Every structure is written in structure tokens, then in C-alpha cells.
Amino acid sequence: MLDYDLEARRYDETRGGDVRAEAAAAAVGSLLPAGVLRVLDAGAGTGIVSAAVARRGHEVFGLDRSFGMLRYAADRLGGRRMCADVTALPVRDGAFDAVYLMWLLHLVRDSEAAVAECVRVLRPGGVLVTSVDVHLAHQGVPSDVTAVLGRHATAGWPADQRDGRQRVTAAAQAAGAVPTAECTYLGYGRGMSPRAAAASARRGVDLAASVDDDRRDACVAELEALPDQEVRRPDPDYTMVSFTRV
Known part of the structure; x- marks a missing residue:
């Protein structure tokens, strides 16, 4: 996993910046019912999406476990920042x-605990919105890069990925929330170039657990042999789902 304290300085510029953040905030907003005021961004990072959601009329609080990320969120969120783990929220029941x-959930070791905590801090009738199946998004956009990754890096992914829709839905229902709606949005700037994909694969980022060193090296070699090494391939569509606390 990346060291997000170190990654914070260049995080936004390498992940679509304001354009991607606005698209993500619009997706979140489309799944929020009228009258929502207090909103928690659990995994706020630099606060770039938090700020975009706040511009839509919500009072947004940002939480992240990375001090480095939260330093960059200061200008966007002010004092509405918390450094904590999403699996142990320092927030009273029904606060949001x-x-x-x-x-986020694809990065959390115990995604069920994270979902349960998020449902806990919702008021009755409150809404949880989350990305699901993040790893599958790139595979939905055919390219030479995703073809190589599909053969070597992502083959063998289990159906119950940490942020897999079925797994997240089961966790939300167990915590007392019911499925409500879903949407998709374009991940601007998230299309991968061969060089970027090779660098990620070399670090073991986004690889299935079943990928050994030989297979990883073969994946990297094929990616490095592709043409137009610096050219990003098409951006993926991400899926978000919502759940309502009963």
C-alpha cells in the first residue's frame, strides 16, 4: 500500500485534480436525499472532494488516518478534520x-468493520454512500493496458474483494442499513498509461494476491513493451451505491 503521508503532496495532481473531484462530488450529491446537512467524508485525504461536496450546500467533516493528507485539507476543511481510523470512528452514534x-474500502483490511462504523454514526434515515468494485472499473474499459493487466495482474481476484458490491451490501445490511440507489461517474484522469501501470505493478499495487514474482515481472515486461508509453488510456467509470439506515 502507498505511504499516503508521503504521497499527499502530489496526490491531487496525479489523480484527476479538481475535474475528477467535481465529478465524484456530483455522484455523491445525486445519491443524497434533500435536507442532508451534516456529512462525514470518511477517508477525506486532501479534502478535494470534501470541498466540492461542501459547495453543494452541505456541512462536511473530513476524516483520514494520514496526517500528511489532512495537512493539505486544512485550507479546504478548516477545523472540521479528524485523524482517525474508519474502523473506529471517534464519533457518537447518529451524529451525521x-x-x-x-x-476507500478496497484499501481497508476490515471493510465490514468500516461499513458498520459508518452506519453506526448515521441518524435513522441517514444515508451511507460508497464506491464499490474499484478494481473492476479499469477492466470495463478495454485497452492494451487493461488486456495485459487482465492476463497477468488481476486474474484470480476473488469475488469478495474488500469493496465488492455483494460484500459491502451484506455488511451494510448486517449493520442495519438497506440498499437504496446507485450511480456511475467518469474517473477523469484515471486512465492508465503503460508506464504508470508498469510502475504500479512493479510495486505490487492493485495485483491479485495470487500473483507471484515471476508473473508480476512478466506483466511489467509486457506493459513496458506497449507503444505510446506516456499516453493515458481511456478513463474508467466508477460505481457508487447508497444505503439508508433503518
Whole structure:
């Protein structure tokens, strides 16, 4: 996993910046019912999406376990920042009208605990919004890069990925929330170039657990042999789902 304290300085510029953040915030907003005021961004990072959601009329609080990320969120969130783990939220029950998890659950070792905590801090009728199946998004956009990754890096992924829709839905229902709605949005700037994909694969990022060193090296070699090494391939569509606390 990346060291997000070190990654914070260049995080936004390498992940679509304001354009991607606005698209993500619009997706979150489309799944929030009227009247939602207090919103928790669990996994807020630099606060770039938090700020975009706040511009839509919500009072947004940002939480992240990375001090480095939260330093960059200061200008966007002010004092509405918390450094904590999403599996142990330092928040009372029913404190928020909505909670959203943007590109987070695939990184959390115990995603069920994270979902349960997010449901806990919702008021009755409150809404949880989360990304699901993040790893599958690139595979939905055919390219030479995703073809190589599909053969070597992502083959063998189990059906119950940490942010897999079925797994997340089961966790939400167990915590007392019911499925409500879903949407997709374009991940601007997230299309991968061969060089970027090779660098990620070399570090073991986004590889199935079944991928050994030989297979990883073969994946990297094929990616490095592709043409137009610096050219990003098409951006993926991400899926978000919502759940309502009963």
C-alpha cells in the first residue's frame, strides 16, 4: 500500500485534480436525499472532494488516518478534520445525516468493520454512500493496458474483494442499513498509461494476491513493451451505491 503521508503532496495532481473531484462530488450529491446537512467524508485525504461536496450546500467533516493528507485539507476543511481510523470512528452514534466513502474500502483490511462504523454514526434515515468494485472499473474499459493487466495482474481476484458490491451490501445490511440507489461517474484522469501501470505493478499495487514474482515481472515486461508509453488510456467509470439506515 502507498505511504499516503508521503504521497499527499502530489496526490491531487496525479489523480484527476479538481475535474475528477467535481465529478465524484456530483455522484455523491445525486445519491443524497434533500435536507442532508451534516456529512462525514470518511477517508477525506486532501479534502478535494470534501470541498466540492461542501459547495453543494452541505456541512462536511473530513476524516483520514494520514496526517500528511489532512495537512493539505486544512485550507479546504478548516477545523472540521479528524485523524482517525474508519474502523473506529471517534464519533457518537447518529451524529451525521450522511457518510460517504470515496475510493476507500478496497484499501481497508476490515471493510465490514468500516461499513458498520459508518452506519453506526448515521441518524435513522441517514444515508451511507460508497464506491464499490474499484478494481473492476479499469477492466470495463478495454485497452492494451487493461488486456495485459487482465492476463497477468488481476486474474484470480476473488469475488469478495474488500469493496465488492455483494460484500459491502451484506455488511451494510448486517449493520442495519438497506440498499437504496446507485450511480456511475467518469474517473477523469484515471486512465492508465503503460508506464504508470508498469510502475504500479512493479510495486505490487492493485495485483491479485495470487500473483507471484515471476508473473508480476512478466506483466511489467509486457506493459513496458506497449507503444505510446506516456499516453493515458481511456478513463474508467466508477460505481457508487447508497444505503439508508433503518
